[in-house]
Amino acid sequence: MDKQSIIKSFETHVSAGKAAFFKKYGMDFVMGQRDGAWIHDMDGNKRLFNCHSNGGVFNLGHRNQEIIDTLRSALDDLDIGNHHFMSQERSALAQQITSTMPDDLNVCIFSVGGGEAVDLALKLACGHTGRSKIISATGGFHGHTGLALTVGDAQYRDAFGIDATNKLQVPFNDAEALAHALDSDVAAVILETIPATLGMVMPEDGYLEKVRALCDTNGTLLIMDEIQSGLGRTGKLWAFEHAGITPDMVVIGKGLSGGIYPIAATIIREPLDTIFQNDPFIHISTYGGSELGCRVAHKVIQISGDTIFLDRVQEAGQKVREGLEVILEKYPRFFTGIRQNGLMIGLELRDEYGGPALTKAAYDQDLLLVYANNDTSVSQFLLPLTITNEEIDLVMDKLDKAMNAARKLRTALIAKEKSNGILKRFSGKKA
Ligand SMILES: Cc1ncc(COP(=O)(O)O)c(C=O)c1O
Structure with a gap:
């Protein structure tokens, strides 16, 4: 089945609401091939580095x-x-x-x-x-x-x-x-x-x-x-x-x-x-x-449970921290803080529009980043525990660009929110 037929079928038989949401935000991704930290759109035109790991499901990467x-x-x-x-x-x-x-x-x-x-x-x-x-x-x-x-x-x-x-x-x-x-x-x-x-x-x-x-x-x-x-x-x-x-x-x-x-x-x-x-x-x-x-x-x-594995998580966490601190300094009015223990990380953003804006901007930079549903001013940043140093450098580079774009997207999102109220549905908060 081609991608459009799958989307249509998903819309009819699985979730019309989800299909409409992803269409609206230009994120009509249908998972195809997946390996390591990457998931690929089924049409082969886009891939995403998984910075969410489905809350830890993919701690060891995809298809380990x-x-x-x-x-x-x-x-x-x-x-x-x-x-x-x-x-x-x-x-x-x-x-x-x-x-x-x-x-x-x-x-x-x-x-x-x-x-x-x-x-x-x-x-x-x-x-x-x-x-x-x-x-x-x-x-x-x-x-x-x-x-x-x-x-x-x-x-x-x-x-x-x-x-x-x-x-x-x-x-x-x-x-x-x-x-x-x-x-x-x-x-x-x-x-x-x-x-x-x-x-x-x-x-x-x-x-x-x-x-x-x-x-x-x-x-x-x-x-x-x-x-x-x-x-x-x-x-x-x-x-x-x-x-x-x-x-x-x-x-x-x-x-x-x-x-x-x-x-x-x-x-x-x-x-x-x-x-x-x-x-x-x-x-x-x-x-x-x-x-x-x-x-x-x-x-x-x-x-x-292997100590070498656990030590590497600490080491990777440290390297990620250093990268995040550089980005934090560049966009202090939008990216306001880091919550971290090892590779359990939350990115504090300016307000409740920050998370959704960063999710979309990150998507455009080929990063899968999901905001915290019960506090959309924070982006969950759960990298695979198997991440390499080269991958961390790549993610930081993309995240930097995404943060920059998200600042502007936030403004657009606020305008959109005023016209249709979609954010309230996700954050439970008032605009
Ligand atoms: C902290 C926590 N507890 C429980 C659950 C529920 O797990 P499941 O979706 O496998 O039922 C989740 C799912 O996201 C979770 O994040």
């Missing part, structure tokens, strides 16, 4: 050869497996993952996607504590499935009339607000270690330690969502390691797939396992922990 080889060889003897029986592949992966976690985070339950893994953590927290409230961070994001949706922002739920009774939000980095919100009915606090959809807000020194202490005092469980921040993104395998805390549960996903086979996991401290010991069939996921996916994820952890 080691991952492909692993899946190919797994296909020689495995399939999805049986979700009722015991499984060598699931136990091997669970043992490997839990060996990277502190203390008694010893049990690993598999899911297909991140939202499902978050749902499990939340229901387990309520079941274990006998409490009903959950606290999350305003602007945080944990997925669009059932319970995960209820701990996110209202803008993703209200259109569906989904009830979020007993779900409270407090500002990230505000331990005092959390202390006020906690009471004897709070089962869990769930936080992204670094909230990505809120624009890579870095936890302030001591914040996560305070959250841990507050939860302990209140008998509340602490769930860390490492779906974007985990798997080496910050130069440590798990971002919560920077704070030296032990969560009660950790949720991982995205990059665990190697960009090839969907798989996610909820890692829980041993005592939380009781509920499953009483009834091991009380929670089921038919495809969760597919044996093919387990082999893939095993390889991902092997690659990402």
